[in-house]
Amino acid sequence: MVDFNEDIAWVVIRGTMEKVISEEESFENTVNKIKDIFNKDLDDKEKLFNIRRRIAETFKENAKGENCIWPFRLEGVLIKENNKWVFKYLQFAFPFNYILEGKTEAASLIKKN
Missing domain, CATH: 3.10.450 (Nuclear Transport Factor 2; Chain: A,)
Structure with a gap:
C-alpha cells in the first residue's frame, strides 16, 4: 500500500x-557461532547460557524442516x-x-x- x-x-x-538451509549447514553455523561466543568478553555463566540457547535454537529451527x-x-x-x-x-x-x-x-x- x-x-x-x-x-x-x-x-x-x-x-x-x-x-532454506540444510540440517548439516545449520549445525556448521551453530558450531561457528559457539566458537565466536568463546572469544567474546563475557563471564563464563553468560557464555554457557548463550551456547545453550544457540544449541536449543538450532534443534528447534531444524525441526521445522x-x-x-x-x-x-x-x-x-x-x-x-x-x-x-x-x-x-x-x-x-x-x-x-x-x-x-x-x-x-x-x-x-x-x-x-
Whole structure:
C-alpha cells in the first residue's frame, strides 16, 4: 500500500520471507557461532547460557524442516525535502518471538531484571 500527497508518503509492504538451509549447514553455523561466543568478553555463566540457547535454537529451527517461511511487514514514512524523498520513519517487523528468543541483536538491548 502506498498513499501520498504533495510532501509526504506512507508505505506499507507485507509479505513472507523464506529460509532454506540444510540440517548439516545449520549445525556448521551453530558450531561457528559457539566458537565466536568463546572469544567474546563475557563471564563464563553468560557464555554457557548463550551456547545453550544457540544449541536449543538450532534443534528447534531444524525441526521445522529445511524450508521455513514467516511473515514480515515494512512500514515507512517519507517526506519531500528539497524536491527529494527522504525516509523519516522506517520499521521492519517480523514475528515477536524472534526478539524474545534472542534471535536478533535487539534482544541484547532488552534489560534483564
